[in-house]
Amino acid sequence: MGGGINLLLKGAQRSGEWSRGVRVYVLVIMGAVSALAYMDRNILNVLLTPIKKEIGASDTAMGLLTGAAFAVFYATAAIPLARFVDFGNRRNLLTASLAVWSVATALCGAAGSYVQLLIARIGVAFGEAPSTPAIMSILADIYPPDRRATAIGVTLIGTGVGVMLGSVFGGLLAQHFGWRTAFVVVGLPGVIVAALMWLTVAEPMRGASEGGLKEDPDSETVWRTLRYLMGVPTVVLIALAKTCVQIGSQASLIWFPTFLIRVHGFTVGQTGLYYGVAIAAATTLAAVIGGPIADRLAGRSVVWYLRFCVLSMLLSGPISAALAFTPSAHLAVLFVFLYGFTSSLNTTPSMAAALAIVRPRMRGVMTAGVNFIFNVVGATAGGLIIGWLNDQLAPRFGDEAIRYSLLLMPAAIALAAIFYIAGCFTIVRDAKRAEFAEPAP
Numbered sequence: 001m002g003g004g005i006n007l008l009l010k011g012a013q014r015s016g017e018w019s020r021g022v023r024v025y026v027l028v029i030m031g032a033v034s035a036l037a038y039m040d041r042n043i044l045n046v047l048l049t050p051i052k053k054e055i056g057a058s059d060t061a062m063g064l065l066t067g068a069a070f071a072v073f074y075a076t077a078a079i080p081l082a083r084f085v086d087f088g089n090r091r092n093l094l095t096a097s098l099a100v101w102s103v104a105t106a107l108c109g110a111a112g113s114y115v116q117l118l119i120a121r122i123g124v125a126f127g128e129a130p131s132t133p134a135i136m137s138i139l140a141d142i143y144p145p146d147r148r149a150t151a152i153g154v155t156l157i158g159t160g161v162g163v164m165l166g167s168v169f170g171g172l173l174a175q176h177f178g179w180r181t182a183f184v185v186v187g188l189p190g191v192i193v194a195a196l197m198w199l200t201v202a203e204p205m206r207g208a209s210e211g212g213l214k215e216d217p218d219s220e221t222v223w224r225t226l227r228y229l230m231g232v233p234t235v236v237l238i239a240l241a242k243t244c245v246q247i248g249s250q251a252s253l254i255w256f257p258t259f260l261i262r263v264h265g266f267t268v269g270q271t272g273l274y275y276g277v278a279i280a281a282a283t284t285l286a287a288v289i290g291g292p293i294a295d296r297l298a299g300r301s302v303v304w305y306l307r308f309c310v311l312s313m314l315l316s317g318p319i320s321a322a323l324a325f326t327p328s329a330h331l332a333v334l335f336v337f338l339y340g341f342t343s344s345l346n347t348t349p350s351m352a353a354a355l356a357i358v359r360p361r362m363r364g365v366m367t368a369g370v371n372f373i374f375n376v377v378g379a380t381a382g383g384l385i386i387g388w389l390n391d392q393l394a395p396r397f398g399d400e401a402i403r404y405s406l407l408l409m410p411a412a413i414a415l416a417a418i419f420y421i422a423g424c425f426t427i428v429r430d431a432k433r434a435e436f437a438e439p440a441p
Contacts (some may be wrong), residue, residue, distance in 0.1 A: 031158035038162030077129035085364030101127025102190025109183030153291025160283025171272015244416035246378025264329035282340030294349035305353035312346035313417035
């Protein structure tokens, strides 16, 4: 009886070494948390058309709601919360954040106006803010460097599944029961998973995968940590590259469903089904293939993580341009899949590279800092600029305007490739500096 009460009050506690089975279980839970985050974050994208009709808003306003309104609060809140990730109990923080954003998602269904929906979305953003830094930090402590891309790939499967569930269930629920019901139904499972994580997942020992913590005065304050990170060239280059990638990714997540509806005549339900399945299959395949291959290549040298990212950009750029102008609805769905697959190949190796060039008590702040840059700039630009371009081009091209707006994507991807190539020349030196706890220049 006493043990049960203690479990409810304090949650699961770590005892002894972590077995392979426990590591896999924690990895599955982290994947589930990622799935819920992307489901709750992206369900709005497939519901843009019915919401716009009911509450009345321009494409620019809806782009603000899906992009900047979420990204700015998400990225800003992540910085102070990431400091807790580096020094506090990550399991506790992740459990609380999951519960908060799940409730906020359900509350989106109660919004009676654009402003109320905006406030609820800010609640989702605030809840999700520490999730990625916490997940990356936990995985880095239970998986060694040469297996991290594969582990991160499992969480990437979760993101694909989340986008699919949000799109498929969001579209079907909206079509049969209305968009408000869709928000409520999608939001509630997160509360259940939060309780499961509290009761079954323990906080891992920090630095365990690298033999424990080394003395690290550069991580004593947030400012000293940020100053160190800004002195590591590869961190800066990865942040810039991922910002450009995010412009394309956010544009696709927000506007591909609308593209299928406006240009190819899909219904909301069809869009949710086809788009959701295509993206889920693409990101899952990218995780299954990309993570293990990147880890195997990086066994030769850590530089292969970024070389793999360059390949991802070279493949996804032309596909994104072809997608915008394909005349066939079936080809459009195929290109959505191909773009999702090729662009997602960079996700796991880029994060594995970033974790390899920073120290254990910097990983939360590093992840939050990179997220801050690519969310505030990338996510905001991706959704807002294309929405603005749609409004400007609509008088001339009508519903076809979105084709031309989507050309923002290949341009952003080409720039990302340049930053990744530059990082290939600095990553080996920066990884050695982190390993031997040398100060940044």
